Amino acid sequence: MTAIFKRELKSxxxxxxxxxxxxxxxxxxxxxxxAYQLSGGxxxxxxxxxxxxxxxxxxVPILSMRVLAEERKQKTDQLLLTAxxxxxxxxxxxxxxxxxxxxIPVVIMCVYPLIMSKFGTISYDSAYTxxxxxxxxxxxxxxxxxxxxxxxxxxxxxxVxxxxxxFAFYMMNGISSFFSQTSMSTAVAFGLLIVAIAxxxxxxxxxxxxxxxxxxxxxxxLVIVYVVKSSIFQGGIQKVLNVFNLSGHYDNFTNGVFDVTxxxxxxxxxxxxxxxxMQSIQKRRWN
Amino acid sequence: MIEVSNLVKxxxxxxxxxxxxxxxxxxxxxxFLGPNGAGKSTTMNMITGYIASxxxxxxxxxxxxxxEPEAAKKCIGYLPEMPPLYFDMTVLEYMxxxxxxxxxxxxxxxxxxxxxxxxxxxxxxxxxxxKNLSKGYRQRVGLAQAILGYPEVIILDxxxxxxxxxxxxxxxxxxxxxxxxHTVILxxxxxxxxxxxCDYVLIISHGKLVASDTPDNLERLAAGSNSLLMKIxxxxxxxxxxxETIEGVTGVExxxxxxxxxxxxxxxxxxxxxxxxxxxxxxAKANCPIYEMQVKRxxxxxxxxxxxxxxxxxxxxxxxxxxxxxxxxSSEEEKxxxxxxxxxxxxxxxxxxxxx
Ligand SMILES: Nc1ncnc2c1ncn2[C@@H]1O[C@H](COP(=O)(O)OP(=O)(O)OP(=O)(O)O)[C@@H](O)[C@H]1O
Ligand SMILES: [Mg+2]
Numbered sequence: 001m002t003a004i005f006k007r008e009l010k011s012x013x014x015x016x017x018x019x020x021x022x023x024x025x026x027x028x029x030x031x032x033x034x035a036y037q038l039s040g041g042x043x044x045x046x047x048x049x050x051x052x053x054x055x056x057x058x059x060v061p062i063l064s065m066r067v068l069a070e071e072r073k074q075k076t077d078q079l080l081l082t083a084x085x086x087x088x089x090x091x092x093x094x095x096x097x098x099x100x101x102x103x104i105p106v107v108i109m110c111v112y113p114l115i116m117s118k119f120g121t122i123s124y125d126s127a128y129t130x131x132x133x134x135x136x137x138x139x140x141x142x143x144x145x146x147x148x149x150x151x152x153x154x155x156x157x158x159x160v161x162x163x164x165x166x167f168a169f170y171m172m173n174g175i176s177s178f179f180s181q182t183s184m185s186t187a188v189a190f191g192l193l194i195v196a197i198a199x200x201x202x203x204x205x206x207x208x209x210x211x212x213x214x215x216x217x218x219x220x221x222l223v224i225v226y227v228v229k230s231s232i233f234q235g236g237i238q239k240v241l242n243v244f245n246l247s248g249h250y251d252n253f254t255n256g257v258f259d260v261t262x263x264x265x266x267x268x269x270x271x272x273x274x275x276x277x278m279q280s281i282q283k284r285r286w287n
Numbered sequence: 288m289i290e291v292s293n294l295v296k297x298x299x300x301x302x303x304x305x306x307x308x309x310x311x312x313x314x315x316x317x318x319f320l321g322p323n324g325a326g327k328s329t330t331m332n333m334i335t336g337y338i339a340s341x342x343x344x345x346x347x348x349x350x351x352x353x354x355e356p357e358a359a360k361k362c363i364g365y366l367p368e369m370p371p372l373y374f375d376m377t378v379l380e381y382m383x384x385x386x387x388x389x390x391x392x393x394x395x396x397x398x399x400x401x402x403x404x405x406x407x408x409x410x411x412x413x414x415x416x417x418k419n420l421s422k423g424y425r426q427r428v429g430l431a432q433a434i435l436g437y438p439e440v441i442i443l444d445x446x447x448x449x450x451x452x453x454x455x456x457x458x459x460x461x462x463x464x465x466x467x468x469h470t471v472i473l474x475x476x477x478x479x480x481x482x483x484x485c486d487y488v489l490i491i492s493h494g495k496l497v498a499s500d501t502p503d504n505l506e507r508l509a510a511g512s513n514s515l516l517m518k519i520x521x522x523x524x525x526x527x528x529x530x531e532t533i534e535g536v537t538g539v540e541x542x543x544x545x546x547x548x549x550x551x552x553x554x555x556x557x558x559x560x561x562x563x564x565x566x567x568x569x570x571a572k573a574n575c576p577i578y579e580m581q582v583k584r585x586x587x588x589x590x591x592x593x594x595x596x597x598x599x600x601x602x603x604x605x606x607x608x609x610x611x612x613x614x615x616x617s618s619e620e621e622k623x624x625x626x627x628x629x630x631x632x633x634x635x636x637x638x639x640x641x642x643x
Contacts, residue, residue: 003388004388015375074372079371080388082336082337082365084356086357285338285339
């Protein structure tokens with residue numbers, strides 16, 4: 001793992017991509033810092049941080065797009081997968097290298113609250129809690145980027161996929177408010193979801209009967225639950241979508257709350273994405 | 288050392304490797320021989336654990352490649368068809384990375400890297416970026432990576448692909464030298480290479496093993512007997528009768544060449560018997576002048592062509608993948624020999640090219 005981590009980190013820091021990412025994050029931080037803190041006179045560094053989330057929409061796809069896609073394209077994955085290292089070592093080593101690159105601007109960011117303290121009193125606690133949240137959000141986004149990069153051998157497709165998903169998650173507050181909260185609409189949405197799952201199963205196993213049976217059983221169960229106790233569907237769409245609401249969990253941190261569930265949430269997102277990455281690499285070997 | 292049993296790889300409906308079984312013993316050089324798309328690379332990718340098999344098992348030094356991948360992979364060095372190189376690294380950086388991947392102890396690392404780089408002669412290039420290397424040198428760097436760590440088995444997929452003749456000879460000598468400490472498996476389309484380098488040949492066609500033996504044995508078995516190709520003027524029956532009476536002749540095949548108005552004749556003869564003189568006198572007695580006479584020994588190339596073509600004809604027919612004794616397959620052999628007999632000159636040309 002350390003071999004892969006070192007190689008990867010070195011390759012980011014000897015090519016444009018790593019510096020581009022670091023530069024991009026720092027420039028935007030600087031712009032917001034001077035706008036909010038220096039000119040605006042806000043005393044909270046968190047205001048800058050909460051405005052900064054969109055840097056990931058562009059920064060993360062650029063940084064993570066090549067991480068696995070390029071290996072596959074150049075067939076260098078043959079070296080890694082036939083060496084005595086596990087797939088987990090490969091995925092985790094690569095992921096840690098991305099985190100290390102991202103940690104560079106975050107460490108530099110830690111200096112800002114110190115600068116601000118020269119001009120007045122600030123709460124270090126909430127400022128560094130905010131930075132921790134920013135770091136966790138970035139790490140979760142990078143994990144999503146790694147997973148997308150494992151799905152394709154084209155860097156461009158990986159970047160676009162990452163952007164689309166990150167954008168959807170970024171907009172999740174807005175998206176979930178589109179849906180009505182009534183139990184009726186939730187039930188309909190779940191009904192459609194079951195149909196979609198049945199279709200996906202059909203494309204995987206190519207068996208009409210089994211897919212139809214699975215779909216029908218799901219729909220019947222849904223109807224029974226709805227008839228018996230419709231209230232549990234209340235606001236169900238929002239609950240489900242909230243799972244994907246990364247920036248929502250981030251907001252707690254920028255409000256100065258040291259949110260343990262938020263930390264658990266981000267670590268879970270990272271773990272799930274890296275697990276899916278491993279699975280997609282394994283699956284390709286078996287196909 | 289390596290035990291492959293009933294290996295199958297399916298891509299959708301297409302079976303790339305079809306119930307392949309063989310064993311690899313220590314200290315020998317094995318050659319995978321087969322036409323394009325035969326499944327050589329696919330087999331090697333399964334042995335090295337790059338892809339998983341659909342069915343079957345690969346055991347390396349007692350370790351199942353899918354169940355104990357790390358222990359099994361430790362015993363293998365692999366040079367894939369396309370050398371897996373990072374273009375943004377220098378040769379030395381790449382070698383260090385490969386050494387770390389293979390978990391070579393720190394105190395041996397530099398020494399081993401130096402030895403291996405000297406062995407494949409890339410020491411002069413050590414500070415060059417890999418993307419600036421020529422194809423031949425990239426191949427060498429890939430080879431160095433496979434040898435690094437001195438694994439017990441070294442698997443090389445077309446190690447001389449794309450090299451110039453001088454480099455081919457160098458690399459072949461290098462591979463031969465590896466035999467002392469390692470078991471080597473290589474794949475190739477070049478028969479002379481397999482002939483020159485390998486102790487044992489596995490011929491693969493359409494994912495099946497059609498023959499496996501030493502190059503010498505393969506040639507001997509396929510030949511069964513050597514043959515004599517001739518062009519003779521005269522009546523068919525006279526010629527045939529005269530030839531059949533000669534001691535040592537086991538078969539006569541004739542076809543008419545209407546351009547030259549000569550009978551193209553092929554005599555099958557017992558091994559280690561030279562009957563050219565007898566044939567000359569027999570024909571002289573029968574008043575049939577010989578225009579051309581040529582001794583033809585079956586080369587590995589003939590074996591290869593025959594086996595891989597024969598496979599196509601009998602595709603779909605379930606068949607034992609082992610080498611069949613000559614008697615069983617004489618009919619099939621004769622058929623292909625007859626076809627080849629149509630152009631004896633071409634066949635012999637190829638044979639000579641093979642030997643040189
Ligand atoms: N990833 C893949 N998906 C689908 N089919 C594949 C894949 N890889 C290989 N094949 C098919 O499997 C068969 C065997 O391929 P393989 O590369 O093993 O042949 P080979 O013997 O190495 O040929 P060559 O001498 O050209 O290198 C071919 O018919 C090929 O088209
Ligand atoms: Mg191949």
